[in-house]
Amino acid sequence: MDLDALVAVPIIFMVIVAPVWIIAHYVTKWRVAKTLSVDDERMLSDLWHSATEMDSRIQQLEKILDAEAPGWRARQ
Missing domain, CATH: 1.20.5 (Single alpha-helices involved in coiled-coils or other helix-helix interfaces)
Incomplete structure (x- = not known):
């Protein structure tokens, strides 16, 4: 070579x-x-569950505020 x-x-x-x-x-x-890894999928599922719970709580709080303080939305 x-x-x-x-x-x-x-x-x-x-x-x-x-x-x-x-x-x-x-x-x-x-x-x-x-x-997505298995941990990422689990975390995403947990976040989705938490967001759903928070949305439900916010709706309930808004219903309570509408009943007890009717003009609360206008005061923001």
């Missing part, structure tokens, strides 16, 4: 193989990052 062949192999690797390899690696990472 001559020196040109020994130099050509690393150059071809760095120009063709390495960039494709790196791009494929990060595409895989981005696809995994798009999905």
